Amino acid sequence: MERSYTITELSVEFGVTNRTIRYYESIGILIPQRNGQKRIYSTSDRVTLELVLRGKRLGFSLSESKEIIALYDAPQGEIRQLKLLIQKLNDKRLELLEKRKDVNTALSSMNSYSAKCRYRLKELESKS
Secondary structure (H helix, E strand, O other), X not given: OOOXXXXXXXXXXXXXXXXXXXXXXXXXXXXXXXXXXXXXXXXXXXXXXXXXXXXXXXXXXXXXXXHHHHHOOOOOHHHHHHHHHHHHHHHHHHHHHHHHHHHHHHHHHHXXXXXXXXXXXXXXXXXX
8 A cells, every 4th residue: 555644744744834735636646535624645745845946946936846747647647757857957057157257246345345445534534
């Protein structure tokens, strides 16, 4: 018999709120079984949650994660899934490199202005 999980078990294991898990359910990422009001999550739901949270850490939107995960069950699923994942990882890497460049430029400007301000402050303080 396959292992099942409660919403509380998953929220504790992955450090997310029950509300987050219910949201993922509402948008069709997770599809738990129901026993009355109780949600019963499968091993597959657990893996999906793990992948979505990993995707989030990598900068993927929920729709991107959902798209990648959905490919697994499609014809030639894992091959297509891996190709798409590689493409999206490369895209995210380029985005981050561009952001890093922007951050470095901003830091350089801040350092320059800060040095000018310190110099001017010393000038003013020496005159008083």
